[in-house]
Amino acid sequence: MSSQFKLMEQRRFLPFFLTQFLGAFNDNFYKNALVVLITFQAARLTELSPGVLVNLAAGLFILPFLLFSAIAGQFADKFEKSRLIRWTKLLEIGLMLLAALGFALMSLPLLLATLFLMGTQSAIFGPVKYAILPQMLDETELVGGNALVESGTFLAILLGTIVGGLLIEAPNGVAWVSAGTLAVAVLGYLSSRAIPPAAAVDPQMKIAWSPVRQTWQMIRFAADERTVFLSILGISWFWFYGAMFLSQFPGFAATVLGGDEKAVTLLLAVFSLGIALGSLLCERLSGKQVEIGLVPFGSIGLTLFGLDLWWASAGLEAGAAMRPLAELLAEPAVWRILFDLVMLSLCGGFYIVPLYALVQGRSAPSHRSRIIAANNILNALFMVAAAGLGAGLLAAGASVPQLFLVTALLNAAVAIYIYTLVPEFLLRFIVWLLVHTVYRLRVEGIEQVPEKGGAVIVANHVSFVDALIIMAACRRPIRFVMDHRIFRWPILSFIFRTSRAIPIAPASEDRAMMERAFDEVARALEAGELVGLFPEGKISGDGGMSPFRPGIARIVARTPVPVVPMALRGLWGSFFSRKGGAAMTRPFRRGAFSRIELVADAPIEAAEVSPEALYQRVAALRGDRA
Template identity: 70%
Template sequence: MSHQFSLLRQRRFLPFFLTQFLGAFNDNLYKNALVVLLTFQAMRYTSLSPGILVNLCAGLFILPFFLFSATAGQIADKYEKSRLIRITKLLEIGVMLLASLAFVLDALSLMLVCLFLMGAQSALFGPVKYAILPQHLAADELIGGNALVESGTFVAILIGTLAGGVLISVDGGSAWISATALLLAILGYVSSRGIPVAPAASPSLRINWNPVTETWRGFQFTRRNRTVFLSILGVSWFWFYGALFLSQFPAYAKDMLGGDAHAVVLLLAVFSIGIGLGSLLCERLSGGRVELGLVPFGSVGLTLFALDLWWSSPLAVAGGTPLPLTEVLSTPGVWRVLLDLVGIGTFGGFFIVPLYALIQSRSEQAHRSRIIAGNNILNALFMVVAAGMGAGLLAAGFSVPQLFLVTAVLNALVALYIYVLVPEFALRFLVWLLVHTVYRLRTKGIENIPASGPAVLVCNHVSFVDAMIIMAASPRPVRFVMDHRIFSMPLLSFVFRVSGAIPIAPAKDDPSMLERAFDEVARTLEAGDLVAVFPEGRITDNGELYPFRPGIRRIVERTPVPVVPMALRGLWGSTFSRKDGPALSHPLRRGIFSRIELAVAAPVPPAAAHPEYLQQQVSALRGDRR
């Protein structure tokens, strides 16, 4: 069983997972039941058209996210979170009791009030939902935990949507919806009682009850960390993208596939399955780390599969009796459409899960809930804009497939914009590709790299991509001290500059660069970060270790920190090594997916970190495998 599924057996995660799953289930059960009721029986209540009523429902549910998210973020930072979750679940029970009364009285206005209140309860729960995860999960569990939450949420949306539509359509449907919604709310409260305590992040916080000024202040918190803010924009863009697609499923199923409501359900189901699959694969593809390289990978898939969906969509069918699902599935091209939707969902999972984990891990703990509240407000805003853009383009004469094309192009442009602003995403993508295509990396003793605090990593130097491999394996960002000639090499220069590598030159070539390098190493270590050096001072041309130079001793004498010996194994003879000539002179000599290993030993105290001793340690780690 993978690491992430083991969380489902632990009290620090399972009660929370069940609570949020049941909440998402209930939201969509009630919301879709009301939408179906108003779509087919609107004349019982009002002269307004079903289309206006359905859009009114969507607006009423999302409005509370604008009104209450800022306040909810403050409350989640100020108070203990498990207690807050139990309070929101009690509010849900109260709302469902009121909704039951609305169905008994057959009062549309009260049904709509309940929908607004459900949105308010979800807005209150949102900041707690994501802020509590880093308090109960270890750093290497964040990806797996978020993957389970995202996949569970989309499954809950799917089941809730289906159940709401089915139950409201049977005889006595209102009673069935009332009973089911109330039962789900009660079960959600029961499960919430098992959530462990999560202490307040900022208990002395004074709550600002003005939603306008607090929303603005919340945005200021999100902008303090540029990477976090742009990740929030990325999450919001995903909800823009997803809202545009999901809102077009009914028209696409009817006009392009010639199907009925069952075809709509099929499109929603395959999309949700894709999201769940992509989310759950994230942990395996990232090795349990917050792997930003998956985000560009996800955006590429979101664009390519959306383009193919536009290209492969059937021509619009003539009006008439809707086809049963079996005939829809036998229509040429439909299976390709379904494959595209699974692909969009899967790569959407690759895109969204690391972004949520990054926001949680890099936001300040004292402000985390307010930052997530700001994220929720932007998500809601982007979904509203998506609805407006979709309606506007359709009114202008665009077809649904053309709307998919516009979305694909916009996704490519937005992704490019974000990756230019934050090259770290593109860098991590290149590193991730390297260790998942050219090589298959295995690590041993990686836990010996300190989880926090300064340290110097020392490693043998076998190829031009050694730094990228260590970067891929390290659970923390690393700054590399690197020969200025390698630092300036085409293509690799981008990687090294973005990663903050420190160029160094021999004293005889450039003494001022040498001194600047040692000064920058000292500043980095004093800031509590990791520095990596290749003490040989050159890439091996015979597969053996060259003598370690005394520069490592100078580093630890100036800034006494632990030194972590490491050894790369299996790289000698690979494309980027110097075996039998210059690097790249024998491309893919060992094929793709060549197995390599990074072995890490326990940290060496600074007093013992002499070049000769460190070379013995690295040599022992490497063993006979070069």
């Protein structure tokens, strides 16, 4: 995990990280201080009830994301990003001066207006916050950078919420909050001055100021790339899920656990730390690439631990008195609830980080900020929907644990729907699961695969999962040429169809299918895709290599592209190989987590390709380890 933390030592990342951390901290510092002030001193400020005021405050902070995100997305594409960030931080300083005036006058309208303006400032910062990352980081750093940003954001939310609540209740609390929020805003501006320049991607764009029209336009930009748009819907669903849980913590602590405000803080801390830990683990589990296979893994955890949280808390019933935290922690049932919250939020980190990285990586650079603005708009809508559903269910007589149950079941339904629309997520999950449970994969030289353009990958053929292992190691999708009988296997068929594998048959068996396969390979290579091939034409029966067939020469003669030789090591004797008889008949004969390797060599130009030369290169890469 050390590599992602090395970003914290570099100017291209650290100042930005500190700026966004301090901004998230200050938002929650001020917001929670205001909420606590409203809750306990509403009678001095207004005739409205505290409950109405608290919900009004939450609505005022989220409303600007709906109104101004579309315009903010245009700003982030039109202007140089580090300068735009500095402008937003100067605005934050002005707003904290306005907040100090509101606290000094104890003017509720001024304090609520400031909260609305802080939401506006955050809405302006939102698109540039995520759009700047692909400009500052390499592709292999994108997951780690997003992990640090997400973990930092949730820790900032936690700390800001705690500090705001504690300081406003202290003697001279209003003065402490005024001074503290202003000091944090100044620190945020100072850190923003060290952010390196990030060029504008569309400086000639004319700003369109119509919020409704531009909101629709932003969503259309996002919808142009189907996988990106569905990933945005997945991100928005996570904020629905998170908002549903976070908003119920006070009621859950009081009515189910029988705790006081310290119990609420504990629940918030456990949830925030779990997401931070899950985010930071993403880089290690994904091998520094955007591994969307973690998304189904995370969504499964969100459902399972959400269900267990309902189960663990359904039998609890709080008494009339609020119990101290130490008394709560003496109960085993409370520890089970805390464990569920940790695991649930940790899975949330697995879920959210790859989705953010995918949206950044696959969005057109010229529209990236506007696509992220569309994401922020949908996030806000989903959070409003969560608040509406939660209020409606509670009004209908549902308990807080029942809300958790409904949310977990809805999560399962949403996940199944998204993975049906984009089976690539589920495909990557199956591949990821294979190389992290059955095997432990070491990869060497995968950077030899061209980042763009058509190319052919060739490798030795040792087992039935060779294609999956190569797919797991390569960042780009690969279309493998696959024996038509294996292509139709019940379990593997889903994987091969989803990855758009190309079925082929020998000429003696079905010449028409063979010719269709060669035609499809040519079309794929001309379209700039990667095609995978096992030139031996069959899975090894003795661990050795058979001569390469002439099909590879025919492919590159028709469509001249580079050929990348690869070798698989350590798969002979595994469950999926034919050692000792038919494959997949002797489970665990090599044990779990067997070590395997994939080694790639420099591409060979089409003019130099021959079956014999490729055989020698792959055999040399494989060495003595079959």
